[in-house]
Amino acid sequence: MPAGAYIVKLALVAQSSQRMNSLYSSALMNASSDEAVTQDEIRAELARILASPEFKASPRRREMLIFLVDEMLAGRGGELKGYTIGTSVFGRGPDFDAQSDPVVRLEARRLRRDLASYYVSAGRADSLRISIPTGHYVPDIRRTADSDLPSKGEIGTGGSDISKTDPDPPATHIRRGVDYLGGKPVRRTAALVVAFALIAALGYMYFGRLPPGDSSESLPLRGPAVLVRPFNSHGDSSNIPILAAGISERLIADLNRFPGIRLYVPRANDDQTALADLIGAKEPDTTSFVLTGSVNAQGTGVRIGAQLVDVMSGRVIWAEQFDRQLEASSLLDLEADIATAIATAIGQPYGVIHTELTGRLPHGFKPEMPSYECVLRAYAYRRTFATELHAPILACLEASVKRDPEYADAWAMLGWLRMDAARFNLVAPEDMSLAYSRALEAASRAVALDGRNVLAFKALASINHYIGNYDESERIQRQALALNPNDPDTLAQLGWRLAVRGRFQEGIPYLHKAIERSVLPPGWYYHLIAIDHYMNGRYAQMLEAANKSATDNSSISWSLVAIAQGALGNDAAAREALAKMAVISPLLNRDPTAAYRRHQATEEIIQALVAGLSEAGWHRQAAQQ
Known part of the structure; x- marks a missing residue:
């Protein structure tokens, strides 16, 4: 997964139980004090941990920590089993067996040591302590005194933590983002402050405070980089700043559903941060953009504006305004409507960003073309399926996965190109079966690398259709649609396959919806x-x-x-x-x-x-x- 998308994904998981209409407070009584620990305190402590250079956890273990805390605060601690963590955090499929695949148990042990190391160094003076008790996945949150903290001699020794086997009862399906936690509403403004503080802390940690040389688990940067600044608000209505914050939050979530986009947020207390500064580049990234917006009161209504600016040239490549009526009872619907419209316009496979970058591609194919450029050219090829483009792009993708074997997008596109070799008769008849088999292998590899990558699921669904597995193709395509309901390409592929199999009444509405949401279908x-x-x-x-x-x-x-x-x-x-x-x-x-x-x-x-x-x-x- 691209590094920037990983950063935002971490922040989004932490926010999932605090959507602006579904945040509820819970006072957690710890074992050593009669004083309640509030949700805001817990999230503030989580943000401190994640922002600290002394917290050495890998990106996946950071995501695991956020997920565990989030699920506990949402009242779903009893459902924190190896299966749910494996499928929700580590991208394992529905057939994941936590007993035979120990990834969750191993990473939980490492996370315990990461937390212990933090609390004997940077976190020694923290008023709260978050830990994962041995034998359980539900976090333990308690107020601390100096005597509660481990000594340095305890760090990394393992002890009973290594010898015990973590629990792994039968698989339990969980539903994330449940609307209730303890039954008492938290004030929306307070929740927003916590949510954006956490995002800011994550951005600060990843962009400015990573320890030098700590790159053993860093991910290569691929795809366009987009800095999403909080939307400005103007007007007397108290709902205006709430709406602006809600659109910003929802927009990040919606953009994160589109693969290949690296998302960034400003550092803490710095909403003027330039994207080139965030990524530490001396020169602006040629695939970098800044998304800004504003929410303005207009009588009884509201006007929302958004602009996408190319960092390299300073040129506005897309701008849109939305005029809506402002009613407190419909704020959530309004923020979802606007955020979805913006994210879909700029993030979809044939949207503003990909169209802009495709137009910049030089003519010809270099032997060592960057992996992302290969993927971008594959998107362009899939608009027309021009035969003369197939061979060079296929070769480009084959080279990409060899030098960059963890790049799920490249494997997904390779699956499509290998399939095209068979379905468009670009291989000998006796080699068609092998071409389809290799296509299936590439797409399956993409899904295994990133179990939430929509592009990978779409490729796998397409290949299954062309080898005659229609039911499996539809099932996988609907899974892709569930991951990103706003992607027109996912809608179109589902509609196309339903219709081509004679199910016009089901398929045609999907195609119309895809066209309506596309800039240039x-x-x-x-x-x-x-x-x-x-x-x-x-x-x-x-x-x-x-x-x-x-x-x-x-x-x-x-x-x-x-x-x-x-x-x-x-x-x-x-x-x-x-x-x-x-x-x-x-x-x-x-x-x-x-x-x-x-x-x-x-x-x-x-x-x-x-x-x-x-x-x-x-x-x-x-x-x-």
Whole structure:
């Protein structure tokens, strides 16, 4: 996982139980004092630990600590089992067996030592102590006196902590982000202060205070870097600053769902921090952006503005304004609506950022092209599936995973490119089975590397579709959609596969929703919409959709244009579209039945399209000569 995304992911896990309408306080009575320990105190202590250079835990163990504290405060401590931690923190799949895979037990032991080391050094004077008792995963929170702290001789000795086996009862499904904790509401403003203090502490720790040379578990920087500044607020209404803070919080969460984006937040007490400063670069990162925004009272309404600025040039590459009515009862819906719209516009695979960076790509392919550039070029290829781009991008991705074997995005794209070699007949017939097998292997590797990577799940779902595992493909694709409901590409792929298997009523709404949420949708988003119109006799609507799809200049798109023109009686236009189709894909011109069938379309769809081509002027014998 990219380092910046990891940082924000850590902060987001810590915030998950304190969404602005679902924060509740709980007074925890510790064993040594009658004085209550409040939720705010616990989160402040957690922030101090994470921000300290003396806390040597790896990124995964930091995430584990946040998850354990978060679940305990949410009242789900009884559900903290090895299975839930393995699947929620360490990216293991639903078949994870904590008994055979000891990752949770081993990392819990290391985390205990990390915490003990912190409390004999930087945390010696802390008023609270967070520990993970041996034999349990539920954190112990207590007020401390000097006598409570371990001596240096106890650190790293292991003792009973190593000899005992951590508990691992049968798997229990957990639901994160439950709305209740103890039954008493916490004031929203106080919760926000804690949430942003924790984010700021995490950003400060990662960007400015990592100990020199402590890079044994650092992750390579990949993909565009985005600094998200807190939205400014202007106006007399007390709801305005609350809304601004809520949008900022939700925006980070929504952006974090899109793979490949490195997210950053300003250091503590420094909302003017430049992204180049945060990443410690002497020169601005050429793939760096700053997202800013404001919330302004407008009578009984509110105007929310957002801008995305390119750090290198200072150019505003995207800006949008949203005018809404301001009602206290609908603040949560409003912040979700705005944050989702902004995150989707700039973060989706064919959104503002990827489109901007794709436009900057130099011509040609270098032998040692950076891994992220290979992935970015693969995104561009997947807009059109141009045959001439396949071989160099495939080679680029193969090289990327060799030099960067932990890069899940590269493995996911490699799975797609290997699949394309088979489905587009770019390998010999006898090698197709091997190509699909290697595609499945690459996509499965991507999921294993990052169990929350939407791109990896989409690739795995696509490959399963093309090898005929339709039910498994749908299951995996819906899993991808659950990880990021705002990704138009995920919506489109699910809709496309449902429709191509004849389930038009289920699939077409997904495709329309994907198009509505896309800045510049790829042509294939329209293919099944056009086919649905054709099979229902709506030829004018089919032509409109087919023309929109033809912006990708693919053979399938031109075949749909030809069918629509033929059905409308526009013979000359139909012949022109057929000619373009034949140049782009001799196979589709020679044997359209085989060409359509390779996409796993139903026989009803295939027969209808071939009949449509014939009506448009295509003749089998002439095409085969």
